[in-house]
Structures are given as structure tokens and as C-alpha cells.
Amino acid sequence: MSNLKAQLRSKKLMFAMILFLASIVFVATGQADFGQWSEFVKWVFGIYAYFKKYISQKYNFNEE
Numbered sequence: 294m295s296n297l298k299a300q301l302r303s304k305k306l307m308f309a310m311i312l313f314l315a316s317i318v319f320v321a322t323g324q325a326d327f328g329q330w331s332e333f334v335k336w337v338f339g340i341y342a343y344f345k346k347y348i349s350q351k352y353n354f355n356e357e
Contacts, residue, residue, distance in 0.1 A: 309341045 316333050319325040325333075 305341055305344060309337050312337045 313334060316325065316330050316337075320327065320330045
């Protein structure tokens with residue numbers, strides 16, 4: 294459970310969630326369609342996962 298709390302306090306995850314919520318707003322206001330939304334979300338969380346897995350381990354970045 295403490296690992297989940299640490300992940301939820303991550304600045305990288307918080308930024309990804311902000312981008313996710315912004316993309317939902319764009320779809321709701323008609324400025325983007327579902328295809329654009331899905332591509333954007335795929336890239337945001339793909340980059341987050343890559344950074345989390347490889348870059349953080351390689352350079353020993355802290356989560357906060």
C-alpha cells in the first residue's frame with residue numbers, strides 16, 4: 294500500500310494525469326475527436342511508462 298501512495302505522489306504521474314484530464318476537456322468541448330484523444334493519451338502514458346522503467350533506473354532519479 295505504501296508503494297501505491299508513493300506512486301500517487303509522483304510528479305511524473307501527476308503531470309500525466311493533468312494532461313489526461315486536459316485531453317478529456319478538449320474532447321468534451323469539441324476541439325478534439327476520439328481518434329486524437331486516444332493517440333494523445335497513448336503517447337502521454339507511453340512516455341511516462343518508458344521514463345519510469347528505463348530512464349529513472351539508468352540515472353537513479355527520485356520520484357519526487
